[in-house]
Amino acid sequence: MLIIGIMDNEEIKPLLVKYITGEADPADIVQVKEWINAHPENEQYFAQLYETWHNMLYVQPQVNKDNAFQQFLPAPAKRYVQLVKWGKVAAVAALFVALSAALFNRYTSNTGKIKQIAVSKGAVKKVVLSDGTLVWLNAGSKLNYNADFGKMTRTVFLEGEAFFDIAPGKKTIPFIVNTQNYTIRDIGTKFNLKAYPNDPFFETTVVKGEVAVEGNINGNARENNRIYVKPRQVLRIYYRPETDNYKPDVQNSKIYNEIQVLQVDSAKLSLYDGWKENLLVFDGNTLEEISKILERRYDVRIRLDDESLKSIRYSGSFKNVAGINKVLDIIKANTAIDYSINGNTVNITKN
Template structure:
């Protein structure tokens, strides 16, 4: 890909206009070199800052309507939709580029990346005194000047934050792929793995605000507050829609299902117990459990029957070193069997 192509793909990815193939291309490009990852983080920070300060600048629909207003009435057909989207994306990149030019050249080498391999947990202390626990398969990025002019971090995966007191004039912000979380309290857990179908935050103490495209059916709902002992979970679902003027043409629309749960202070282990090497499942499906176990024990889990994914299980595991022990306990209460070959686990339906 040439430079212009990757720029267009990056902006389409950040604005969630990229299709599956384009998304894969961006992820491969970001992984290819540390400088690519740093550039992406800078671009994403610019996008988030502009969303917060001047959302009208990046309102894609407004850009589209403005584009249409410059076209003679007789040419305003729906087939221009796609091209106008591209124009809006290109215009957006131009705006972002102006914003970045003052920052990127100075900060391209100023990003710290803390990552945790599958099977591990890491605890770090940020320069402002904030404690962060990173779960397996997670990554945290932040600038080396963190705590001076900003307290912004970028999370992919799961982390528990215990925000340091003070620095109230500089808000603590966590950016994830789809949402921005602003701390108004002290202790909260965030879960935003790219291969999970949901985003989740659990507030143990204090309060946070979650900002972004929360409700697709209500554009006014761009922020929701999560209070102590509340869990906010946003499921991402995709629905294909056909254009009425051309039935064979389809577009994918993302629909969000929002859940807010009140939990007892004694039951927060289900959401943050992982930092103490505790796994708690409360009626979770085997599909959900397998994702957790894959990250915790650095394995690949295969199920030969799709119906197995919907089996539900409740149980807790404290400091269990091997996945074999976990699965043997699950097997004792469900109709499953399993085999382990190296790092590959195959779960099958029990036949007897």
């Protein structure tokens, strides 16, 4: 399995050539997909090469394919030369490697130039990226991107929750959001994305336009491990969250086996993106789900005194509520709970 970075594994380069040119056999395809899914930087590097290849396919038609390919491949990978020195693959790979060599050098020089926007618990932040895209980051979220974002790629890495209002930009440079388990390719303009590492699900809600969600997706009609999400649709994929004692195995299809696609009325979209307007909306959420949201919103730790409390459900909305005690007072008035606050810890008990 090829799962380490491009800097450490030269064998992946000729496989990427074969994959992009459509000449990879089934075993090659499996290796490439495993490598891409193994790390966000792998997926970004592949996306850069793929997009550069298609954008510049006809820019430099005259290339010395033998010299370009020999220079691109390091000594340990020379044995792969014969795999691409024939027919269509030779012509395609020659131009590909000539273009990707420069891109690879740029990628290498920028490896340490990652910018990060982090939002602490209890806060929400609005930022404008260099391409004009508006991003709202919810509490406890991080957004990473390369220093040269917007020039040749528009790829970001999200941990947490964010609302994206994508700037049109160049059609040849798609906007891509990588999360721990899935990649979102923007085809429209506005969508919410929730991918906290300790939540048992991945969720995206499209307000306007369309997005493609790519990754380890199982089920009927899931061609190429991809699902298209249209306006006012919510895609939620359940899996086990990452904890100290458990790391999700992306190869285990039994973990990623529950997929929901819901059509949402416009009036209920605030349930998914209202947080950016300091609005909390619950629609039959369990107390366990609500607790996680309140922990991030108010920067507290919530302890449920009894296991049965997790399944209590509550519906209601809160606008600009500064303190968690006011939220809990209203929930307490409508459910069988009680609570106490000690410093930064909230203890919820059965009433």
